[in-house]
Amino acid sequence: MTTPSTATDLDLGILRVATAGSVDDGKSTLIGRLLLDSKAIFEDQLEAVEATSRAKGHDHTDLALLTDGLRSEREQGITIDVAYRYFSTPRRKFILADTPGHAQYTRNMVTGASTADLGLVLVDARHGITEQSRRHTVLLSLLQVPHITLVVNKMDLVGYDESVFTQIRDEFEDFAGRLDVPTTSAFPISALAGDNVVTPSDAMPWHSGGSLLDHLETVETASDLGSEGGVPSRFPVQYVIRPQQGEYRDYRGYAGRVEAGTFEVGQQVVVLPSGMRTTIAGIDVLGEELEQAVTSQSVVLRLADDVDVSRGDLVAGAGEHEPEVTRELTATVSWMATGELHERQKLLLKHTTRTVRAVVQGVSSRLDINSLERDRDASTLELNEIGSVTLRLSQPLVVDPYADIRSTGSFILIDPATGATVGAGMISGTHGEDYAI
Incomplete structure (x- = not known):
């Protein structure tokens, strides 16, 4: 969630965009095209990419090299880590998260999409909607990304055929219609050729929706409107500031980040x-x-009374x-480890600035990505599976439903032996019983 801005016709604030979709659908190339055609890269960067493209034997500039920064990514021609790129136009600033398409890197896609205002689901026009396209759309829905845009790429490879685009768009809208997706839109493009990315394409006169950049520049978010519209105030405490000497020795403040709403003196x-x-x-x-x-x-909050406040506590209106x-907690969990999640499994749960021990009480259902049906007989979650999980905690947490506030309604699960992140959760419900672990 971004800081409210005074939106005008020439400045609509910041838009956080996350790409999603199957491997080799052209996510990195699309971001490279946006950066190139909006003149957001330096000449020496472009020259280096052109030289690398020639060395690889390409007869075109491989724009994906602008975002695939890891050596292993360049060698394999795939995206592994989340790459963040920043650029701006006269109307808006953008933060682009280029997320991986491979199933084994789904955890990185969740990371990139967790703070996004808009998700771009790329689909190869030759292959249509894939299982990974559906998985990423489900995750964008569960993460409650406010806007989801379908981008049908590589239209040049299907002769810019309108019927191909229409069929994919209709299938996607039917699938998204069964999810909790606030708004959707669709664009036919060729990231390699630049069609409909920054400027409308003469090759597709049947598309009257303008370019993708036009859409990104004008889509409205809550932060653009400058409205926190009754959102409750949330401030997880990260650090207690209390100098022990000097003129500030009587000072006591609580440092942290305002996760929702506003706070006033x-x-x-x-x-x-x-x-x-x-x-306050x-x-x-x-x-x-x-x-x-x-x-x-x-910011640092100072309180009127000398109350006991520690890291991990939360200040609320x-x-x-x-x-x-x-x-x-009852939560929707996206499991990200090769080993399964099962009943009585012990994990660490990190929520805002507090980390506690947790035990899996049970898995109540598992979501089928293709049919969107829930398997009520499921008792475990495998790699990249999504399900409803109940967790018992060693210490109390201060939470909101994810549907109300994303930051205080989400958490990550950590393997206590390795320290690796093994799951991401979105809180759907709570119980007040006092359990001991």
Whole structure:
């Protein structure tokens, strides 16, 4: 979620975009084309890419090299890690996350999409919707990315045939219609040739929807509208600042990032999980005092009363849909490890700034990516599978449903033996029972 901006006709703030789709559908090439045609790369960068393309024997400039930065990515011609690229036009700033298409790197796709305002699902016009296309669309839906745009790439390889695009678009819209997808749109393009990416293409006069960049420049997000519209205030505490000497020895502040809503001096707040109530005495940033802190700002809060606050606690606006304190969670989990997730498995759960021990109480269902039906007899999750999981926690967490607030409604699961991230979860419900692990 981005800091609210004063949107005008010439400045619509920042749009975070995540690419998705199957391997070799052209995600990296599309981002390279956006960077090139919007003049967001330097001449020496382009010269280096052109030289590498010639060395590989290509008769064209391999624009994917602009984003595939790892040596192993360049050698194999695939995307492994999430590559972030930044560029701007006179109307908007963009943060592009080029995410991997391979099934084994689904965890990286989830990382790139977790903070996105818009997801681009690329499909090769020759192959149509694939299982990985469906998997990524489901994940974008579960992550509640506000906008999903279908991009049918490589139209030049099917003779710019309108019927091919129409068939893929209709199949995608039918699939997305069964998901919780707020808005969808579709564009036929050729990232390699530049058709309909930055400028409308003469090769597809039957498409009247303009270019993809036009869409990206004008799509509206909540942050563009400058409205936090009743979103409850959330501030996970990262660090307690209390100098022990000098003129600031009586200072006590709590550093962190505003994850949702706004905080103002004099506002009544509650510190959770303790439940202590107080007011905000001051808001500091780099030695300056503010009257208000908004979403995505990193600030230091000073409280009017000397209450016990530690890292992992959460400051919330009092009386405005306060979060729940719980030791049991029901969540949709995307499993990212080669070993299965099973009942009684012990894991670490990291939620905002707090990490606790957790035990899997059970798997209640597993989602079929193709049919979107839930297998109620499932008891485990394998690599890249998605299911509903109940977890018991060693300590209470302060949470919201993911549908209400993405940042305080999400978590990651960690293997306690290796420290590797093995799952990502979106909280759907809680229980108040007190469990011991």
